[in-house]
Amino acid sequence: MVTLSDKLNGVWINFVHVFQKNPLKSLSYTVASSILVYLITPSIFNLVFRKSVSNERSERKDKYTTGLVNTSTECYANSSVQVLASLSNFTIYLNKVISIFELELKIEKVEKDAKEAFDTYLYKVIPVHYALCQLLADLQELIDRPRERSVSNFIRILEASIHKRITGGQQDANELTQIVLEVLQNELESLKKYVNRMELSIEVPRFPFEGKLASYLSCLNCGQTSIPNISTFNILPIQTPQEYSAELEEIIYGNQIDQITDYSCLVCQTNAILKNEKTNGHKGNTTDEHEIVKYLEDVLPVLRINEELDSKTLNYIKYYNKYGMKSGNIKSTIIKKNSIIETPKILMIHLSRSIYNGMVAVRNSCRVRFEEKMSIERQTTDEKNENLKIELVDYQLQSIIKHTGTHNSGHYQCYRRKPNLKRNITTKEIINFSPVISPVISSSSLQNSKKDNRKLKSINKYPFWKISDTKINESTLDNVTDKQKSVYILFYEMIT
Template sequence: MPEKPLTIATYAAGASLAAITLVYVFGPTFFLDDEASSTRKKGVVGLHNAANDCFINSILQALAGLPDLRIYLIRETHRRKLDGPEVYNVDPERLSLEKRPMRPWKLEGLQKGTVTYALKDVLDKLNERPIYRKTISPQSFIRALERAFGTRISRQQQDAQEFLQIVTERLCDEYHAGSKARRQAHKLGISITNGNTVCEKQELVDQLGAAVAEAAAKVDKAEDVQDDDPIPEEGFPFEGKMESQIECLTCGFKPKPAVSTFVTLTLNVPQKSSTSLNACFDGMLKVEHIDDFKCEYCRLEHAIQYKTKELSRASAVETKECLQSDISKLQDALEQDPEKPPEGVELPDLNLSPRRRIARHMYISSFPKVLAIHLSRSVFSVGSVSTKNLAKVAFPESLPLGGILNQKKYKLLGMVAHKGGHNSGHYEAFRRQVQPIPYSTPHSFGADGVYS
């Protein structure tokens, strides 16, 4: 990514042990709730901070400003209600056949989406338009989360990024468990809904406006045309895929990339007075060179050379035939798949294989609809107390990611910032007001600003 600093917005020094930037992409254009002519603050529902819950409240407020997440929650809850409980009940016989059997109560919670329902309920309340000052309690969601994991949420650590990671991973697990249950029910001949029901569309209109509902329906139609799956799934909006690719600088061989999924990205903030979000991404996505690596392709080539020398020295007919057979198998493996050595061929000792220099780089192969970025500011050193990196980080309102041919642009929708030191402080949330007509207005940069 370019080194040119981004100056659209700057996050001041003292920001976050766990600064989280939430951005949005791949959806309809949402109007911003910001009337330039009004000097009165819009009514916003608050959250009680009863027991040092700022790390929980700030994350919930940030999540409440994500239309894509709310659309997903509406669809997922409606789908589960229409499918009926028999689809998501735990079958003991099928559970016993799993490679890694899970406890029945835990699997039942995943398939029934207990945290999904609880999060939808609290986000709906946070997006109400109160005519007076109103605050609600997050305890219902916290209790649902504690029941899902069978443990209490500690107020000692108070890490907003860790809480976001737990919530998003749980939602992702519930989505995949529900999707698996639906596919299993479909195989058994149970009728499964594909969404887009009348009640679902009506709730989308009520919660997010008619324009958002129509745009979401258009996206669904485009996805359904490309997807031949009998049960179309739009996926969890936070889930993306990351690939790690290595290349031998001697032979140019590239093995299959290692694929991993993510729901949040953690970027380390460079230890300098000021930097940019691009520089933080470069720290993760830059090309890294590694020495003394055992390349599979080079190892097979070395084995062919080794056996060719033995063949020139061999005198027995059986030995020559065996070596020629091994060389032929090794050459076939080089052409087909160097990562799978041929069976029955004894390779030279691994210590004798040549050591190569490789280049390794990571890239996002599947972009999520909602990208959550964690700026890690913790500085750990042996024998001393951990400290907080106070570097200023400049970040844009519109974030382009990807290559020239597959570039995606994300729009900043919210931020969670931490004030204080490494071991204490307070979390604050900033979210863009995204409201449906008649509250919305195209004047997004008025006197009151776009965040509240």
Template sequence: MALDFVGSVAQVPSMLSAVLLRPFGLATPKPFRRERQLPFFTFFDNGLGAEPDVPLGPNAATDSTQLSLTDKAPYYRGLYNPGVHCFMNSVVQSLCSVALLGAYLDAVTAMATRWDEPTPVTDALRVLYVQLNTPHAKSAPIVPRELKAILSTVLQANGMRSLISAHQQQDAQELALLLLAALDQELGNVQQERGRQWRRLNDGLRGVLAPSVDALGKPRGSLGWTGDDVTFPFRGQYAQRISCGECGYMEAVRFFTFSDVSLTVPTNVGVCTLEQCFGAWAQLEQVEWVCHRCSLQKTLRKAQAEHARLDALTRAGPMPGEKGRRRWNAHADELVAAQGNVENLAAALRQGLHESEFAASEIANTVQLVRTLGRSTKQVMLAKPPPVLVIHLNRSTFSLEAFGASKINTRVLFPEWLDMAPYTTGAHLATSATHPLSEPGGVYMYRLSALVTHYGAHNYGHYVSFRRRSSAGAHAESDNVANRSEWARISDESVQACSLHQVLAQNPYLLFYERVDLPLHPSIPPDSMRLHSVPRARLLHRWNPAL
């Protein structure tokens, strides 16, 4: 059997360090221990005759193992649903339409094999990615046993096991978040293992390679391996600012990572647009917020009033008798402390100490802040839009009239091309509570790849996926293939071709957009766009247009 090249390269750091570290008496790294290799992707009763099974090895790309749509293999298969797993099937189908996910799964698999770290969720999803994107001779559904089994073994603490094991309908957005979190965690595990192996190697060679410990401007131990610069395509950042409209105090602009954006669907209208939902998400809103500066000012006024009261008592002199003198002495001591509090609070205001700085100072030990609610504003905007944007339209509402939770059926109109520039920060951030956080900057254009819609009520129903294939006819073998539909409606085992018009007529629950670059001339309409400089995995046709 031929040696797998990537599998051989993966052992180079371990073999090299074993040879070089032994003379120094240092422990060698652990042997190659990746628990399982990727299974063979088998065409189940595909009727392709002599066509052999296609091995999905760690050095294979998800696009290279796919076949062209032919008369012998005209079908794309759905996922088997034992009863209540439409929430999982719709999410998996939608994710497998994302081209950037295929490239990511290939890169993580190669990196995990190189550094000998198991990635079971990545491996199982990668196999499904190829199976769902490869045409077959028959339309029998795929049973995702491996992915379900792996997800069912995830620790109960993160809720994944309860979602998969429960014999009742679950939320598709929760499943998507937990699946993305599992993929992200496995990437982190691989990166940590890579760092440990490089640190061990660097420690053993430090004495010999001291003059050249730096390479390319970085410590040699942090260079890793060519191809190790893998980033999670669903991870983005948003910026949040809270400012007081009364005193102008602004908390530090905070940045948070996210893997999806949750938008609130309005209840008082029949129809709205996705851009209106994003506008409401990113608009200035009034909030009740304990302002640190307003609290300092109110505490200072209280301290000044206390100082004036004690000063008046001490100026009046002591009352007759020993008891009156002791009370006067106590007032004098309190006056000195009050004077110090007034000076310290005034200094804190002059210096503009933030809440964390004030808490770390000695003033906090002697003064009890009077928490004060200020008329404040809050705003969030995207700071680093992700390559793949997952949008969750929150359709749940709670009311006493409905006796609990109910579904919001407002129709949300969404575009094929989505411009995120109006909701993304530019180069400058504003601090004023009455001004936007930032003026829009940059070009952030996204194209729709898939969506999940829900039919039914809040407590029951059915999830269906609509997904796009890559450019129709790009790899077609005949005009007949090239003219087939670019979109499909997938309901568990059923795969049906549909048009973009039918897709845009849906009322979505989850939306999956992939970022693309604008053409050189932004005035060119989207219908004639040519995309530039965005790496995209090559995906072929994905469904059965004959159904």
């Protein structure tokens, strides 16, 4: 009896055979057997793919980059890691973290066995930083023929770090990145403690994804604002509107503003109470009530709509019910506004595309228009949180992760910006002006004066790579910004 897997094996062996003999003939063959080929697992497909391209050497250093194998359903992890390789500020950050240990080695002049113990220690304190550095160094290396690596070792170390299995779960690129960033931040905290304990005079770098949001409430009735609530973020979560299309910048600002009705505004209520008291001549007030009214008259000009008053005063306002006026009946409409007060070096934007239609989640295919350059509003305040000012901070698109398919199943791919490669006019040498993972600072790019180098023409034409696991294609900018329906996560870097 011939089993299905026998049939499949037969198909792919024939497929390779035909492909090697006559590439043109294989085209019609794949069409005929397309259903079976579709059933072949990715690893077998990779074998076929590898056989067909492994000898393609390129004269250009920017044609290929290292792909990541997909043995089961790892496309979400592959895309999540690939995009990180294009983020200069992340590379600079990782190099700084690793160099803290390198630096200390030089200060202490430790012996070889001590160095080994130290490496073990490094591995213990910041294992995920360490594993990520190794993987990103591979992805950033300039190559002239296709090659592939695997995320499995990195995922294993990540799983060991959080004591939880990641594979086989939701398999969402956003959730995975969230876990990676949280683990890195926890390791950074351990590193800070280590530096303090060892009394090292080393500055621990800031986490490049971290930004700060302030949320303000502002009352439409009395015009007063609230004391801001400050929170930090690594990923800017954006609810994609249920519309045919929308502009990314507009969605970001739209998400920052929310209207709330029936809000008990402390200022509106106090205003009404004081007016009511004045009209009725403070009749029948106890000494306590007299004191509270006097106090409220004093603080009213500087009162915030969510002021933390003492419970006695607060209860007086809340339960006030005199001369036919009940403070509880006074409701106001307020605007809730989230403002970025600290812009991150790397702005990661997650477009939430889930819509719950009662029972199940479906995909929101809103066409989100985005550009290569984007300005983000940063709100600055003085110490008293007054004198609000808006500054514009410029960002450039570095990579995107796209998701195609349905809400529950589909495929992740990414577009990753190529490094800034230039050719020296006289020596013809190719120089990488983008930072790469390396504990030692490379001086070659610093020695070259900028005017002697020309950006590679092929990078001007194709500034991105389209990466689908091990499959690498060069891509124009238009091809990236075209992905309005499938764009899922965007990575912008601050232009300095």
